[in-house]
Amino acid sequence: xxxxxxxxVEDNEGDRFAIKRMFKKKSLPYDLSIAVNVTKAIDQINAQxxxxxxxxxxxxxxxxLDVQKAAGDIPCIYITGATxxxxxxxxxxxxxxxxxxxxxxxxxxxxxxxSITSALQHKLNVExxxxxxxxxxxxEEKFSKAxxxxxxxxxxxxxxxxxxxxxxxxFERIFGFSRKEAIGKTTxxxxxxxxxxxxxxxxxxLKRKEVVRDMEAxxxxxxxxxxxxxLSADIINLHGTPHLLTIVKNISHQKNTENELxxxxxxxxxxxxxxxxxxxxxxxxxxxxMNAILGFSELLSKKNSDPTINDYLETIRTxxxxxxxxxxxxxxxxxxxxxxxxxxxxxxxxxxxLTEVKDMFKLRAxxxxxxxxxxLDPHMPEQVYIDEIRVRQVLINLVGNAVKFTHKxxxxxxxxxxxxxSEISHGKQKEYxxxxxxVEDTGIGIPKDIQKKIFEPFTSGKExxxxxxxxxxxxxxxxxxxxxxxxxxxxxxxxxxxxxxxTVVFKKILISHEKIKTVEEESKQYSEIxxxxxKVIIVDDVDSNRRLLISALKDYNLDLxxxxxxxxxxxxxxxxxxxxIITDIRMPVMSGYKLLEEIRKTEKLAxxxxxxxxxxxxxxxxxxxxxYNFNGFLKKPFKLNDLxxxxxxxxxxxxxxxxxxxxxxxxxxKEYHVHxxxxxxxxxxxxxxxxxxxxxxxxxxxxxxAITIKTLGDNEQVQILSDYGEMLIxxxxxxxxxxxxxxxxxxxxxxxxxxxxx
Ligand code: ADP
Numbered sequence: 048x049x050x051x052x053x054x055x056v057e058d059n060e061g062d063r064f065a066i067k068r069m070f071k072k073k074s075l076p077y078d079l080s081i082a083v084n085v086t087k088a089i090d091q092i093n094a095q096x097x098x099x100x101x102x103x104x105x106x107x108x109x110x111x112l113d114v115q116k117a118a119g120d121i122p123c124i125y126i127t128g129a130t131x132x133x134x135x136x137x138x139x140x141x142x143x144x145x146x147x148x149x150x151x152x153x154x155x156x157x158x159x160x161x162s163i164t165s166a167l168q169h170k171l172n173v174e175x176x177x178x179x180x181x182x183x184x185x186x187e188e189k190f191s192k193a194x195x196x197x198x199x200x201x202x203x204x205x206x207x208x209x210x211x212x213x214x215x216x217x218f219e220r221i222f223g224f225s226r227k228e229a230i231g232k233t234t235x236x237x238x239x240x241x242x243x244x245x246x247x248x249x250x251x252x253l254k255r256k257e258v259v260r261d262m263e264a265x266x267x268x269x270x271x272x273x274x275x276x277x278l279s280a281d282i283i284n285l286h287g288t289p290h291l292l293t294i295v296k297n298i299s300h301q302k303n304t305e306n307e308l309x310x311x312x313x314x315x316x317x318x319x320x321x322x323x324x325x326x327x328x329x330x331x332x333x334x335x336x337m338n339a340i341l342g343f344s345e346l347l348s349k350k351n352s353d354p355t356i357n358d359y360l361e362t363i364r365t366x367x368x369x370x371x372x373x374x375x376x377x378x379x380x381x382x383x384x385x386x387x388x389x390x391x392x393x394x395x396x397x398x399x400x401l402t403e404v405k406d407m408f409k410l411r412a413x414x415x416x417x418x419x420x421x422x423l424d425p426h427m428p429e430q431v432y433i434d435e436i437r438v439r440q441v442l443i444n445l446v447g448n449a450v451k452f453t454h455k456x457x458x459x460x461x462x463x464x465x466x467x468x469s470e471i472s473h474g475k476q477k478e479y480x481x482x483x484x485x486v487e488d489t490g491i492g493i494p495k496d497i498q499k500k501i502f503e504p505f506t507s508g509k510e511x512x513x514x515x516x517x518x519x520x521x522x523x524x525x526x527x528x529x530x531x532x533x534x535x536x537x538x539x540x541x542x543x544x545x546x547x548x549x550t551v552v553f554k555k556i557l558i559s560h561e562k563i564k565t566v567e568e569e570s571k572q573y574s575e576i577x578x579x580x581x582k583v584i585i586v587d588d589v590d591s592n593r594r595l596l597i598s599a600l601k602d603y604n605l606d607l608x609x610x611x612x613x614x615x616x617x618x619x620x621x622x623x624x625x626x627x628i629i630t631d632i633r634m635p636v637m638s639g640y641k642l643l644e645e646i647r648k649t650e651k652l653a654x655x656x657x658x659x660x661x662x663x664x665x666x667x668x669x670x671x672x673x674x675y676n677f678n679g680f681l682k683k684p685f686k687l688n689d690l691x692x693x694x695x696x697x698x699x700x701x702x703x704x705x706x707x708x709x710x711x712x713x714x715x716x717k718e719y720h721v722h723x724x725x726x727x728x729x730x731x732x733x734x735x736x737x738x739x740x741x742x743x744x745x746x747x748x749x750x751x752x753a754i755t756i757k758t759l760g761d762n763e764q765v766q767i768l769s770d771y772g773e774m775l776i777x778x779x780x781x782x783x784x785x786x787x788x789x790x791x792x793x794x795x796x797x798x799x800x801x802x803x804x805x
Contacts, residue, residue, distance in 0.1 A: 050078045051098040051167055056088040056114050057081070057126070058106050062149065066101070069156045077163070085109035089117045097121050099166055101159075104131045104138070112138055122166045126155065144169055200295040202234070206282060209233040212290070221297050223269035241265040241273055249278060253291075257282055266295065275302045319384065326381045337374075339591035341367045345747075346598045349754045352762065354732035357755060361736075364747055376521040380504060383528040390532050394559050395435040397482075398423055401462060404442045408450050408458075410788060414741065417453050417489075424463035431482060432557035437529050441537075442484065444522040445549050449488035452547070456489025465552075482553040492543035501539070502527040576691045577604060579699040582623055584608045586616040586630040586642065587660070596629060596660075599690060605698075613637025617645050620652050627697050629681070632661045632672065640675055647676075656697040721801055725763050729798045733759075737794050749787055750779045771797055 057063045063081060070079055080097075082088035085108045092100075092114075100118045102111040104127040115123045115138060125146035127135045135146040144166045147155040194201055200218035204211045214229045222229075224237060240246040245264040252259050259280040266276045277296040282289050344360045344367070351357055382388045405421045412419040442460075449458045464480040471477070493501060504524035523537075530537050534554045541547040583605050587593045593609050600607055608623060610616035614637040616628065628646070632639035639659055646652045656678035672680060679693045694700075736752055757772025759765070771790070778786035 050076050052080065052096065053077045053099045053101060053163065054080050054082060054088065054091055054097045056083075056085075056100065056102040056106065056111070058083050058103065062103070062126075065153055065156060066159070069159065073160060075160060075163070083107075085113045085117075088114045092117050092121070098170060099124065099163060101126055101163075103127065104134050110134070112141065115141060115143060122170050124159075124162055124166055126159075197294075199297070202229070202291075202293050202295075203283075203285070204233070204291050204293070206289040206291050209235075209291070218295075221268065221274070221295070222266075228269075237269075239266050241267045249280075253280060253282075263298075274299045322381065326378060336591075337367060337371055339589070339595055341371070342595040342599070343591070345751070345754075346595070348751050349758055352728075352755070352759055354728065354736070357736075357751070361748065361751055364751065365745075368745070368747055376525060379525050380521060380528070383525070383532065388529070388532060390434045390437060392432050392434055394430045394432050396429055397427065397431050397462065398429055400435060400439060401442075401460065404439065404446055405460065407443065408446050410741075411450050412458060415450070415454065417450070417455060418457035420457055420459040420461075422459065422461040424461070426467075427462055427464050427482075428478075428480065428558040430559040431480075432559065433482075433553065434533060437533060438553070441526045441529055441551065442486070444526050445486040445551070448522065449486050449490065449547070449549075453488040453490030456546075457487075458489075459485070459487040461485045461487070478558050479555050480558055482556045484551045484553070485548055486551075487546065487548045489546050492545055492547050493539070493541040494543050498539060498541060502537070576695050576700045576702060578694070579701060580604050580606070581626040581698045582606045582608065583694075583698075584610055584616055584619055584623070584625045584628045586610045586613065586628060586634070586639070588612055588631060588634040592631065592660075596690075600694075603691075613639060613642030613645070616642055620646065620655065621649075624651070625655060627656045627658065627694065629658045629660055632659055643675055643677060658693060658697075721765055721804065722763060725759065725765065726802055728759065729768075729801060734795075734798070737791070740791055746779055749775065749791070753779060765801065767797065767801065 055063065055066060057066065063083075067079065067081075069075075070077065080091055080095075082091050085106050088100075088102070088106075091097075097118070098121070100114060100121055100123045102114045102118075102123055102125060104111040104125060106114070111123075111125055111127070112134075122144040123138070123142070125135045125138050125143050126149060127146060128149050132148065135143075135148075139146060145162045147158055147162060149155055194213075194215050197215060198217050198220075200221045201215045202211050202218055203213040210231055210233055211229050212231075214224075214226055218229065219225060222237070222239060229237065234240060235246065242265050245262075249259060249262060249264065252262065259278060262278045264276055264278055265273055267273045274297045277298050278293065279296075280291055280293040283292050284290070341364060344364045348357050348360045348364075351360065379388070401421055401423060405419060409419050446458065446460060462482065462484050465483055466481045467478065468480075469476055469478045502523050504521055527537050529535075530551065530553075536552045536554070537549065539547065539549045583600065585593050585596045585607060586609075587596070588611050590611075593611070597607050597609065608619055608625065610619050612634045613630070616630065617637070619625075620628065628642075630639040630642055637645075639661075643657050643659075646655060646657060658679040658681060659672050659675075659677040660681040661672065678697065681690060681693055733752075733755065736755070740748060740752055753772050753775030755772075757769050757776065760768025760770070760772055771793075775787065775790050778790055
């Protein structure tokens with residue numbers, strides 16, 4: 048801090064000298080300036096700032112009072128001769144802070160330092176007080192400005208009687224009362240509260256907490272308008288008595304906007320649901336013809352042996368299947384978005400499921416010369432309580448992507464448990480794990496910027512990637528949404544050009560140690576079915592749907608009848624007393640629901656099993672159908688196997704056992720009469736078709752190949768060919784991947800065997 052500056056005004060050289068020497072001798076920490084008369088003193092005061100003036104009274108061109116006047120707020124100490132004491136007192140009255148009398152021994156010099164210190168301290172105190180006063184004034188000004196100008200309504204009222212003692216303009220503007228009308232009244236007297244419970248609540252909160260924050264209330268103005276308001280209140284002390292400072296914010300506008308937004312959101316949600324319903328409805332419209340397209344091409348290829356036409360049929364089926372899976376994707380997404388996707392939990396064998404997933408992609412990986420590693424942690428429980436279909440859907444998508452985007456190295460599917468714990472639920476001890484699934488590949492990887500948005504719908508990597516690999520970009524979006532529904536999480540790590548790891552954690556999965564039936568065990572019994580004769584009515588308004596069912600069932604020892612609506616079916620049922628009815632739901636004249644009702648009402652018909660067949664996929668209508676107590680349910684387009692499985696529950700049948708080994712044993716010594724054209728087909732067209740099956744086959748393609756071979760064998764009466772086709776069909780129907788692969792591998796040796804016998 049710089050030294051304090053002192054101005055000494057003294058005409059007497061001896062006194063000046065004595066004072067200066069005393070400053071020096073005592074090393075006083077002040078900067079001393081000198082003036083010898085009033086004029087010089089005033090010049091100096093104007094030129095620079097002083098903290099203190101020491102002034103003699105008698106000066107050549109005036110008196111010390113003149114200097115004091117010019118000094119203004121600067122404290123002055125008078126140093127006077129003994130004769131001028133009266134004058135000094137006058138000076139003190141005019142504001143001088145001290146006076147010292149020059150004595151002969153100059154002992155006044157002893158007191159001078161103390162006098163200076165206290166004068167400076169005094170000045171400091173004055174300055175501080177002034178600062179505090181200014182600050183107070185400023186804050187008062189600020190407060191009163193805020194009080195007056197705030198757009199919110201503010202009142203100050205006494206705490207005891209609640210009488211208003213001050214209001215601001217905001218209050219006048221919002222509530223329409225003038226200052227005069229409001230002051231001295233309570234808010235109840237002004238009839239501001241529109242809801243007395245809210246007022247009581249306000250008082251209660253204030254009593255309990257001594258403060259109210261953002262309490263919502265309906266308040267009314269003088270002219271009867273009602274506003275939604277936010278109230279805050281504090282207790283303040285005014286002149287020693289407690290008062291209440293209340294601030295009222297009018298949020299009616301915000302509320303209206305909020306309500307409008309809410310309405311808009313509801314509208315948007317309605318529109319979204321309408322969109323989903325629309326999608327589901329057009330899916331019904333798409334699925335109905337798709338049912339015919341896929342089903343008939345399957346049947347046609349069964350009948351047809353012309354390879355070119357079969358080629359075309361295959362293209363129709365492959366494209367149809369692609370279209371169907373796209374529709375399914377879009378539907379899945381809209382179903383989830385409309386909150387209509389329900390999760391169906393059951394105990395499943397996790398090892399079996401993983402093996403199935405591996406089997407699905409094993410061949411494709413082998414084709415690309417990449418290794419497929421499946422690792423199931425030994426601590427992983429076999430039975431887990433999950434939605435098998437949805438979990439499989441997620442895994443198929445992740446593994447499918449891994450295979451698609453990898454060209455060398457490996458794909459690793461690992462599953463391990465974490466956080467094994469047991470809890471008591473509904474009085475029973477239950478065990479839970481978090482199931483962690485990792486899908487790792489050494490493929491092209493995913494660039495950083497794309498990683499962030501990869502789980503958004505319709506994000507399929509870089510344009511160049513999409514061009515090269517195709518895809519809709521829906522798989523991961525669906526997977527993530529499905530995982531949300533199953534209390535699961537998905538994350539990814541990827542080094543572009545090196546590897547990608549998708550990690551899925553299914554949280555809190557219930558586990559069981561009980562043995563459950565495997566899929567194979569369950570489905571084996573349906574492998575080959577022959578009905579023991581029964582009457583079946585097929586009801587559908589779409590001609591092609593009826594024909595499809597009739598073509599599919601006509602060789603299975605059933606009497607089939609057709610009806611194009613419920614009413615016709617009912618008349619027919621009275622006439623023929625069928626053993627089973629398969630009916631569409633939506634039909635003109637009489638719907639499937641009504642038909643079911645009528646059948647159940649009629650004593651003679653009541654017990655006939657009725658199977659619903661529909662293309663509708665909306666959860667609601669599925670629920671509705673289930674609620675109607677149909678005996679069975681077929682979702683179009685259905686696989687022939689599903690149809691037989693459903694019918695076999697109601698109609699007597701026999702199972703034809705087939706050789707269980709997939710290896711074709713050439714029957715020693717058996718004679719074949721094979722035409723040259725047959726050999727030609729087997730060696731050329733069918734061999735080409737067979738070769739294509741090495742390249743990523745799907746079940747439909749294998750089925751088509753199997754049927755073609757079987758048809759040829761049946762037509763040409765070459766039993767070994769029929770058996771081969773039959774075996775492949777049965778393997779496909781049972782989803783027995785190992786057997787399919789094994790049987791397919793046997794094709795060249797089968798052809799050789801037949802060639803040899805020619
Ligand atoms: P799509 O049907 O287009 O494959 P997905 O949602 O399944 O849709 O995947 C979106 C995109 O994420 C893909 O197009 C691809 O760019 C990228 N992707 C997904 N998995 C992998 C992976 N294992 N390796 C590299 N890129 C991947």
